[in-house]
Amino acid sequence: MWLKTEGFVDRVQSWWNRHSFVGTPSFMFAKKLKALKEDIVQWNRREFGNIERQKKQLLEELKMLDAKERDVGLTDGEISHRAVLRSQVEHLLSLEEIFWRQKSRMLYIKEGDNNTKFFHRMANSHTRYNHLRTLEVDGVVFEEESEVTNQRVWLERKFEREEILQVVRDLEGGKAPGPDGFTMAFYHHCWRVVEKDVLAVFEEFFNIFGGKYDKILAKILANRLRVVLDQLISETQNSFVGGRQILDSVLIANECVNGRGKSRVPGVICKFDIEKAYDHVNWEALLIEKLQRNFLWGDSKIHLVGWDKVCAPIANGGLKIRKITTFNKALLGKWLWRFGKEEGRLWRRVVVSKYGEEWGGWTSKLGKGVHGCGLWRGIRMGWEVFSKNCQFVVGLGNRVRFWQDGWYGDHSLQVAFPRLYGIAIDKEAFVEASLSRQGMDDRRILDVRFIREFNDWEMDEGLHFLRILGANTPPMDVRDRMRWKLKPNGEFDIQSYYNKLRDSSSIVFPWKEIWKVKGPR
Incomplete structure (x- = not known):
């Protein structure tokens, strides 16, 4: 101003x-x-x-002049003075607008x-x-x-x-x-x-x-910039931001359209024509597995080797050709992994609002009725197989169930200690409910309650159980997380999941002696 x-x-x-x-x-x-x-x-x-105080004084004076005009009228001098006051108020309002525009x-x-x-x-x-490398000026390339x-x-x-x-x-x-x-x-x-x-x-x-x-x-x-970019960019922008995927938008749109269509609630959908992305795709070329088969077998209708064998690893006598249906399941596993980790993402909130969450928030509910036909439901159906390859790492313990979830070893405590599970007070309790603090150093310990004391034939199992608890007490108050058992670093990997889904034969094929350097790999 x-x-x-x-x-x-x-x-x-x-x-x-x-x-x-x-x-x-x-x-x-x-x-x-x-x-x-x-x-x-x-x-x-x-x-x-103080602009606000000046404006208030001028407005009060104008109010008095207006009231006098209604009662007895104004002199020529008072009318001129009122015009000056109004001009001053307009000037102050202009300054005030500029001030708050800059302030906000x-x-x-x-x-x-x-x-x-x-x-x-x-x-x-x-x-x-x-x-x-090159320079083009008016159509001339240098x-x-x-x-x-x-x-x-x-x-x-x-x-x-x-x-x-x-x-x-x-x-x-x-x-x-x-x-x-x-x-x-x-x-x-x-x-x-x-x-x-x-x-x-x-x-x-x-x-x-x-x-x-x-x-x-x-x-x-x-x-x-990378540290704060996720907070600066709108969550609806899913491209070119670390941790976000462009396909998040596809999932969100699919679930929203599907949910609205099934609910029979009237509404308006705006469709944008992404011409460059789809109109020039040769859709026939996307039938990859069919192309692979035709290339390998040609016009022959008699196949001497089964397709599953061809898709097996080289070490097992195959050609290591990816089986598209299996690889697609492995790709969808990435969504299941992200759901348990990306609690605040927009796409996950959309899924949760439509399907709800299962225990701990590691996956959604399967969905029924009008909510059981979306794209996510097809992804969610792979959770039972996917979760067998996950292990939970306990921190706070508020997302991992003590008995049912696999946070110790290869099996849940329910499977490892079925007798003790039968006499547990709370079979659905989270690990957090069994954690307490003890000693001068305020260290955390696991304290599990049972409905009765151990019988003689349960003592060995009970002592083994207590030793395990002592050796596996969560060390720090950090967030619970999922760990991918198929990779040493614990992070999900599509290739490892694909190998697991393929269920390779344990038969070792002497491919090094046969192929050597004569055949391409």
Whole structure:
């Protein structure tokens, strides 16, 4: 709102020249901006005071004049005075609107930090790609190294005053470039004041990073951004963000459309035509397994080797050709794995709202009635086979059941100790219910309660059970998690699940002696 005040730029000029600091150009520029901000704040208090209080006083005076007009009328002088008051109120309202617009940073919240666009435009004006192999100008392609080198030299030149000034002009004035609060409108109006210092900052930046450390700087910034990117980008954006999958949107759309159709509740669906993604696909080429069979057997109707044998690993006498139906089940296993880990993701919340959760939240319910026909239900049907390859690692113990879930060894405690399970007080209890703290060091111990003491024939099993509890007490108060038993690192892997689903024969085939180097692998 200060920019609309007459003589403001001249005041900024005097304040700016009054401050002097020692250091690098960027350091001095930042310190002068900070000092200038304090000068403006002090001047604002003297010049404008409390806008809200002034507005209230003016409105009260207007209210009194309006009331007098209704009772006895106004003199010519009072009518002129009322017009002046209204003009002053409109001016204060304009200032107040500008103030709150900048205060709320509405454009900043909706569109992001304008500083990003500022430096992106400067960077893009210098280098569009990391490496130039060819260059096309008006349809003419330049491939000679000397021709490309000339263009690279132009891209890597120092920042010029005119291109910096053009970027400043192009940026919208109402947006703020950073936490200092100075809008781009400030730079538009006061460019002659700060121009020298801004150009010095770009000169410093080029001298330090120009062509030498730019890759290191870019990597550092990318690593920082990766940490917060998931919180900054809307959860509806499922592409190009770590931890999100583009197919999440497909699942969400399928479940929403299916659920609305089955519920018979009227509604409107907006369909976007993704022409480039699907209209040019040769759908016949997607019948991969049929193509593989035809390639292997040709026109022969007599198959001397079964397809399952062909798909077996080389070590078991096969050709290691993937069986598409089995591989598809392995791919769907990735969804089942993600469901137990990605508790806050949008796609999972959609599934939970439609199907509900099973114990511990590791999987959804299967779904019945109108909720039993979606894409997710087909994925969920693979849980029983999938879960046999998972082991639970207990932390807090609030998602893992003590007796039924496999958190100790290869089997659940219910299977390992059936007699003790029969006399347990709470057969559905989570591990958390059996954890308590003991001793000066407040260590955690497992304390399981039974409806009676052990009989003589149960003592050996009971002692073994207690030794196991002592050796497997959860060490830390961390979140419970799933561990993939087929990989040493405990992380799900599609190939390992495919191998498990394929159920390879244990017969060892001497393929090294037969194939040697004569046949391709």
